[in-house]
Every structure is written in C-alpha cells, then in structure tokens.
Amino acid sequence: MHKIILKAANICHSFGGLMALKDVDFAIKSGEIVGLIGPNGAGKTTLFNLFTGHYAPTRGEILFNNLRISGLKPYQITPLGIARTFQNIRLFGQMSVLDNVLTGQHCRTRTGLFGAIIRTRSSKKEESRAHKTAQEMLHFVNLGDKKNEYASNLSYGERRRLEIARALATDPTLLLLDEPAAGMNPQETADLIELIRQIRVKMDKTILLIEHDMKVVMGISERVAVLNYGRKIAEGTPGEVQKNEAVIKAYLGESA
Amino acid sequence: MIGPYYLQLLILIGINTIMATSLNLILGYTGQLSIGHAAFMSLGAYGSALVTLHFGFPFLVSLLCGALFAAFFGIIIGLPTLRLKGDYLAIATLGLGEIVRIVFLNLELTGGAVGLRGIPKKTTLLWVVLAVLFTVFILSRIIRSRIGRAFIAIREDETAADSMGINSTYYKTLCFGVGAFFAGLGGGLFAHYMRYLNPNSFGFMRSIEHLCMVVLGGLGNMWGAFIGATILTVTPELLRTVADLRLLIYGAVLVLMMRVRPQGLLGQPLRNGIPLLGRFFQQARPKL
Amino acid sequence: MKSRKRTMFVAAAAVLCLVLLAAIAGCAPKEPANGGDETTEIKIGMVGPLSGDAAAYGINILRAAEIAIEEANASGELGDITLKIISEDTEGDWAKAANAFTKLIDVDGVSVIIGGVLSSESEAGSDIVKDAAIPTISPSSTSVDLTKGNPYLFRNCLSDEVQAVQLAEFAVEELGMGKFAILFTKNDYGESLRDAFKNKAEELAEVVAVESFMDKDNDFKAQITKIKEKNPDCLYIAGYYTEAAKIAQQAQQAGMDIQLLGADGLCNVVFLEVGEDAVEGTYATSGFYPDDPMTAVQDFVKAYKDKHGEEPDMFAAQGYDAARIVIEAIKSKGTTSEQIREGIAATADFPGITGKTSLDEEGDTIKDVLILKVENGKFVRVR
C-alpha cells in the first residue's frame, strides 16, 4: 500500500580491494521504521554513507523517490529529504544548541550574500521562520531550555537528542539514525524509543536505524534487515529475524 | 592635536584590523588555514593604485576596483586549493602568495622590483575608520546569518556540515572571495597611504604577521582581530626604545603569549580537551 | 557567569590596547628638545635595515655615521653645537621604513635624516620627508630618478646609471670586450644597473645573455650553465658582494674562463674572502677605495677598524660621507632644517673619502667613478 521511497539495487562497495558491501538489495517503504543490524564491520554504516552520499557505490544504483541519488554529494541529497545522525555524534561543538539546529534549516532557506548583508524583508522573514522551526524541534526533543548552551557542554544523551533535532530540522522524509542508543543508560534508552515513535507519529517520518541494542531494534522496528560480511543475510519482521539460523550463526559465531 | 606618527600608527592599526578581521573570517570562522593573505592585500593595493594612476577614478571607486580585483583572484585561487585541508592548505596558500609576489616583481606594469611610485595620498584616518566600520559591519552581518552558520559548521565538522546540505566547496570559495575582498580593501588603503608599492613588503612574513594578529586576538572573535592587530602593530613600535633587542623581544612575546593564553586573548577556551581547531586538521595523514 | 568572564576579557584586552597606545604617546617628548641653554643639540636621524636580510648594509652605514658624528663632537668644529644620532630599524621592509621616518620626524624631532639604505626605503620615505620638510640624504639608494622632484631628498652615492655606463665603456675600450652577459639581482638596485649597463653595452658591443637571481640566493648554477652556452667573454654582475662571490666561484667551477665585472655592491672584503681565487681579475666600479693614501681615508679606515675590528666597506664609507655632508651643511648654513637643506643642496666639490662629491640641482651626486680590480686578493685602483 505504501510506496517505496528508497530503493537500492545490487549495491557493491569496496575500499581499495576490500569488499565492504556485496550485492545488497534494499528497500524502504514510506512510513516504516526499519532496523538494520549486524555484527561489527558488517557494512551497516557504509550502507548509510552510500545513502547519504558520503561515498559513491562502486557498483549498483540507489533511487530515492524514483530519483537516482547514487553519485550525488551529501549536500545534494539532503535537500531531497534524507537526513542522518552519526555513530560518533558529530555536532558543531562550538556553536550554540539553537545554532546547531538552525544549521539543519540551511537547505530549506535561500538567503544569499546580499540578503544576509542588507537583511531584506524576505531574508528576515525566512530567518524568523527558521528560528521558529528550530525552536519547535528543540522542544520536540526536550532541549528547549538549553538552546543557548554550547553543544559541547551537553550531556551525552542530550547530544544524541540534539543531533536528532538537527537532522529533523532539514525536514527529511527519511531519517537515518546510526546507533542512537549507543552509550545510553536504560532510562535514556526508554526515552529514546519513545522519541523515535513520536517522530513517526507526529512528524510522519520514515526511519531507518542501525542499532546494537536489540531491545531498541526489536521494540520499535516493523522490519529488520541483517547484514553480515557485506551481504544481506536476512530480512523480515523482528520475530522472523530472531529465529533465522543464519542470523543466529552470524551473531554467535561459527565456533558456537 | 595628534602628531603624524600617532596618526600613522592609528591608520596602520586600522588597516591591520581590516586585514586581521578578513583573515579571521577565513581562519577563525570557516577554519581554513590560509598563509597567503598578504597576496590578497597586494592584489588590492596594486589594483587600486593602478586604477588611480591610469584612469584617475575617484578614491572610493579605486578602492572598490582593488577589492574586487582581489576578490576575483581570491576565488580563482581559492577554487582549486580549497580541496586541501589544514597544513596542506596552509602551505598551498603560502606558495600561491609567493607566486603572486614574484609575478608582481616581474611585471612591467607594476614597476617590477623598483616599485610603483607617485600614488596620490588619499587615505586619511576618516577613510580608514569608515572602512573598518564597514568591514566589521558587513562581516558581522554575514556571520550572523545562514551563511555565517554554514561557515562555522564547516569549521566545526565538514562532514556533518555536508550532511546538513551545506555545499562546503561553495561556502569555502565564498569565504575566500569575501576575505580577499576586504584584504584588497585594506591593500587599497595601504597603497594610497604609503604612496609607494614594492612587492617585497607582501612576502610570506607579512602573511604570518596577519596570522599572528588573528591567533593572538582570539579566533572567531571580531574584537579579537582588532585587539590582535593593535597589539602587533604597536608592540614593535614600542620596542623601538630597546633598539637591538626589538625583534628578540617580539619573538619571545609571541612564544610567551601562546603559553599563557594559547586560545588568544579573546578566544574560546578549550572544551573537553578538544582543541578548537583540532578537527579540521584531521585529514588522514600518512605517518613515518 | 561565562559571559561575565568573557566581558572581562574584552575589557582587559581593550584596556591593554589603550595602555599600549598611551605608552607610545607617553614616550614622546612633548616638544623637540632643541631649545637647550648653552649647547644646541641637533638630532640626526638614521633609517635603515638593522635586522633582517639586509642588516649588514644598514649596520655598516650606521657605524660609520656614528664615527663621523663622534669626531665632529669631539673636535669642537661646530662650536657649541652637539650632534646626536638616533637610528631606527626598518627590517629591510619599506613599509616599516615609513614608520621609522615618521617616528624620527614627529617623535624625536630630528632636523635631518641619513637614509634610507635600500632604494625602496628611500622611495617610501620620499614623500614623508617632503611633507615634513626634513632634509634627507641617502648614502646608498641608487635607483634611477629617486631624488627627482623632491627638494628634500639627496643622495651621495653614485647613481646606477653613471657607474654602469662608465664600466661598459671601460670594458669595451680598455679591455676589448665584445660579448657581454648580465646577471642581475631581482631588486631595485640590480634592475637599475641592468637597464643602464645593457643599454650602453648594446650600443657599444653585443649582449648575449641576461639572467636574474634573488637576493640571498645560494645557487646560481642554472643561470651560469645557461650563460655559458652563449659563450660571452665578459659577465657583468649587478648585485651585492656575497652573491657575486658565489657566482664567481660557481662560474669558475663550471669551467668558465670569463672576465667578471661589477658595480659598487661588490666592494666588500666578503667578496674577496668567499670568492678567493675565483674573483681574481674582477673589475668593479666604486666610490671608495680603502687603500687610498689620502689621510682622510686612512684616518677613517683606522677609526673604523679600531672600533669594530673590520675594514669598512663601500656602505660604511658612503655613510661616513653622508654624515660629513650634513655636518658641513650645518657648519656653513645653520641649524634649522631649512638651513641644513640649503647647505646640503649647495654641496660642491666636497672632499669626501669616496671622492670629490657635488650635488646637482635634483639632489643627485656628481662624482668620479673609481674602477677597482682584484689583484692578489685585494682591491687595487686602476682608474
């Protein structure tokens, strides 16, 4: 019923002879929450980087809303509606929390050099609209009262949430979260799960997340894909994947 | 009444403030280490001086021509080199700066090594003050806008900036263009104050001087650039009383200042042990 | 709390800046200290590179000028007038020379200036001294037309034109040279010499190669190899002594048997020390010959050697003469800047240690060009 918004076909990617991804097919439907799991080094983040344009695939094609995006640069892909967070949180540390989120609005605003200097009516209007959106995003992730802090002064959990807010500010249709629960305590994790649900319900986003914490993945994903050694070894509902032998073997290792 | 010497110092402080603020945009806000600022200054200086000498345009028009000339070259030069990062960009801009100097040294039009004489004196303190205010005003407006946020985002984390939809090549080039424009403006004021130009004053030591002003004052701070420019313009003059020891002390002052306040007088202190500009040096660099 | 700390820093730094500014203002004497009771003190400024690459030239001139002034003060030739020299460093940068000129005039209240040393320094100071009406005599800025149109700027060194032309004539007529090569340093000095020499040499004979180098370069083999291809019989080096000596050495090593010529920039013992046998037979124009038997020359050489332990070079001699011209001007016309200017402008047949010097109406020097030759590791006068 829902249409496919992201489709990757026969993706291969190698780093100087080392195959990181081999013939991966992957598709996400609008409105889904999809989990991407796999052991360390399976190629999950590489797949993310291909979707967001940080790498160009060695072979294969990626379509987003039927538009070929493989080979485009990140700054070209983001405006099309894909946003991401990073495994090793990459905030703009020496910027205020609010400015971090405002940066997310960059691709939704137009003011050029002239407008910035003269502060034309349209640029002022645009700026105040961006501020409003940014404030909303901050309230949404519950950081409204920290907007004037430096991003590097936030706690770990707050930084994760700020990164999500910043990604949401680019107004994406597809949100990619790279290990959002890594390093969080159980309370923070529970809050995060709730936040991700809210993102889909209230903001109507499609979400793809990489996560090691099975509670998170199995708790919120409607569909889970498993990568191992650069290949997709399984895909299905959380229940199906948990019973899949290849997956069990991949996680427990050959020796088990 | 203020004497000519102090007037001259004030004018030089003003010109150096323009140089430092414009470099600050490139280095402090956008995080691109450029050691070729003197080249932009010389482009503006020669550009405006030649326009004045050959076409007799009004001062303001000559200044603008010089600045635009510098900006044009800033962009031409910036485009290919801006792919480079950190120290590599630094050394490339240094090399480009030297090339510009050598070209000026060999051009017939610019008087070559003998220099360009007879530039009319048009720069006054009023002009300089206006130019400083203009520079600071424009740069502050840029910094406090969407464009400024893009600059800072690139400084903080280019990869993350990219994924915010910021075209970092475009913004880095823009930043070089704007920085070169104001450096050219400073150069034009300088030329019409000194009434003589010779390429030898625009070597890499001059660029280093600008760099020191920005770092000393504090990166990414408008006031910092002004304060750095003032201190480094005035200190060597103050030290004239100690004659022989002048540059000896100057060198020691630089070392000590960095020891006492490595982030510069008005710079942001380091957070969590991550150096302010640590990240943009993070290009994969082959080791021994 | 953070913002308060920040504000404090802004304030502290701003205060620091103001203090610095106030301090320089404070250093300034409120008025020129010219109104002494019994003795009148005249301040003489000196502008030149005392540090940096060109420091050797500036320091030698300063030392010699100091000797001239000490002598004048000691001998009492100026009656109750005492002279005081105040030197300012330019680091060899003309932009900083502008500061030095202005500071000497405005803060120290000098009546007359000796300098700049490099042509670019004098160029940068030209308008400053004109506006302030302070007579200025450069002992070593040789660039063409420097003093033209500026009644306050003089020089007592040979202009590049005169020495290059005379040497070209000498080489063709006396030495019978026919194929010239020119190697010039890429600065105002080298370029002016090159232009003058090339024009004259082309008129009289043939110029087969013109190559350049940068000040403080060490390696000239590329240029020498190129020149050697053209097979000239004579190489004119338009540069200073250190580089010229290295050129001579490297040319010798390359197997070039060539007559070397040069200008006054060569006349320093370093040329002989570094060049050793490679510089034997070199002809150079000069204004100064340290072995001149004239007593004034020998007295100066002795005084300089006693004080600084080395033989004075051409720069030192020019500096000494510049100071002497200023002293004579004060003696003949008076102590105000305008009187000194008149005195300097009127200089005619001044018996300097660099030869009989007169100044023309443009403030340029007219004096005989000496031609020296290196024989057995010493400069010998041939004309």
Next chain:
Amino acid sequence: MFIQQLINGLILGSTYALIALGYTMVYGIIELINFAHGEIYMFGAFVGLILVTVFKVPFILAFLLAMAAGALLGITVEYLAYRPLRQSSRLAALISAIGASIFLSNLALLIMGAQPYTFPSPFDATVYRTSLFVISKVEIIVLASSILLMIALTLFVQRTKVGKAMRATAQDKDTASLMGININRIITITFAIGSALGAAAGVMVGVYFRTVTPTMGLMPGLKGFVAAVIGGIGNIPGAMFGGIALGIAEVMGAAYISSQYRDAVAFALLIIVLLLKPSGLLGRTAQEKV
C-alpha cells in the same frame, strides 16, 4: 646543457633534502610545522664554523659536535615553546614556532652581527669534468651525505626499538602511551634527531655555499618544508625525493622558462603536486572515515 642542468638540480635538491629530512621527522610525530627548523640549521652552521675556525677542530669532529649542539637546541626549543602547548590548538603551537624562529635569528644577529662569515672548505676544490657535465668533489659529498643520512634515518625508524616507538607515537599517541611508550621521551628524541639533521644540513650547506649568516635559515627552511610536503610529509624517502624534485624543478624553471620565475616554478610544482596527490608524491592516501 640539459645533463648539466639536471646535475645542478640534483645537487641543489639534495641541499633541500638535507633540511627536509629533519622537518619531516618532526612533523611526522607532532604534526607541527616547526618554523624554528631553519634557525636550527643556521645555528648548526655557526657552531660548525666556530669550531673549525676558532678552535681549529677537525672538520668531521666539528660536524658531529654541531649536530649534538643542534640536537640540544632542538630539545630546548621543544621544551620551552612547544611542550607547554601540547594540549592547545595547533595554531597556537604554530605561532609559538614562529616566535621561536624570530627570536633565534635575531639572537644570532645580536651575537654574530650581520656580515656573512666565510666557511673555510675542508675539501679540496677538485672538479671532475666530463664531456657532458662538470661536478665538484664538494657536490658529490653533499649528494652522498644526504643519501646516507636518509638511509640511516630510514633504518633507524624501521629497525630500532626507539624508531618503532616513534612510528607508534606518530600513528596514535594515546594507544602508544597505553603500550608503555613514554610519549614525552619519544618527542624529545625526535626533536633531537630532527634538529641534529638540521644542524648537519647547516654545516653541509655552509661548506658548500661558503657563507654563514644569521638570516640564512628563512628561505631554505621554507623550501625544505615545501620539499617535505612534495615528497609526502612524514615520509623519509619522500623528503629526499621531494627535495630533489624541488631542486630540479627550480633549475629547469630557470633554465628553460625564465630565471626571473625560478621560485615561482618551485611553488607551482608544490601546488600541482598538492592538487593531484595531496599526500605528496610518496605519501599514502587514506580515505576519510565518516
């Protein structure tokens, strides 16, 4: 003429390589453009000169002592100007390096005066002539010594325990210190070796070009760094290679383009190399990790 110009470039290049070796070592460890390296080179030349002319020390001994003195100065500069800034931004360290460089060259000017000193040549002026080119004994010695130093340095870094510790430190300081490597000690040793090489370069170049002055370090220091970057900074054979590439480019530029644009050709080479292969001719490229 071409062969002769090639030889000219090779010899000039090996003088740059001598300086670049020390530069590249220091950069490899602490990633700092050690601006004071040119001054250490100058200092080495002066120490060698004084030992030879005043104390009549045999040349080889003077050479070694100059290296030792250079090492000492390098350690001192590191201790006073760089170590306190280890945790600060690298720009602060860069400014500190510039300050140290200005300080040292002006100190030398104050003590030694501005007039160039002549370095008496310990080698006879034998010149070997062939039909194609001319080369002197000193030139052969300069070339040979730069090659020997490069080989010795490579062996040291590859084979010895300290060398391995250096490489580990260069890769990752934190991990290296977890492995029980004393980082401060390694950095000190690196500065000592790098500076000793700088001083050795100073003596060799002093002997070759015959003069020593307080400001002699500035331009060669810059060229040395450029050479190191061209070759691939942090890479020892790269420094040698970059130096020679730079020397040949300069000479060929002077020979076939214009001697007026000689330095411009050298810098143009630098920029072209950086654009085509940012990690230098012999450097390895690594993809940035996201």
